[in-house]
Amino acid sequence: MKILHAVFIALHSLIALLFALAAVALVWVAASKGWQVIHGGMEGSVTLHLVEALGTLASGVVALQIAQTVMEEEVMRDAHISGPTRVRRFLSRFMVVLVVALAIEGLVATFKAQEEPEKLLYSAALLVSVGVLMGGWGLFVHLNRSAEELEPEAMEDAKSEDHKVDKG
Secondary structure: OOHHHHHHHHHHHHHHHHHHHHHHHHHHHHHHHHHHHHHHOOOOOOHHHHHHHHHHHHHHHHHHHHHHHHHHHHOOOOOOOOOHHHHHHHHHHHHHHHHHHHHHHHHHHHHOOOOHHHHHHHHHHHHHHHHHHHHHHHHHHHHHHHHHHHOOOHHHOOOOOHHHHHOO
């Protein structure tokens, strides 16, 4: 059983590394795109291209956050996501990343829709989905808080693991 556990830790580490490498690649692409726009002169649809570079950069941040979450939750803490506190913390980290990424994609789509109004429905759908996700997430946190009150020891267990990832 210990060998299987070590395999899972190694796989999680590999996944986190791949997400981190993808994040570096996305940041590089965003910086290159931004530099090309600025170097090419401030004419034409500069704003659209800069917002697209911003969206790519945000995707890089999302990938990096996912890598960090996987490393902290699955490798460093070696937490088993079973208690309500751990579930809330784990899902909340992903939801923050997902909501920000979708909101930025909605912003990029809105800028693109200025040139092609038929794409406005797509950007509206993205922004509505951000609102729905935030509402669902809020409901989940509210209901999860009630479950945490039923298991106060789960909250203490989760807090006791925080020292494994403290930066201090």
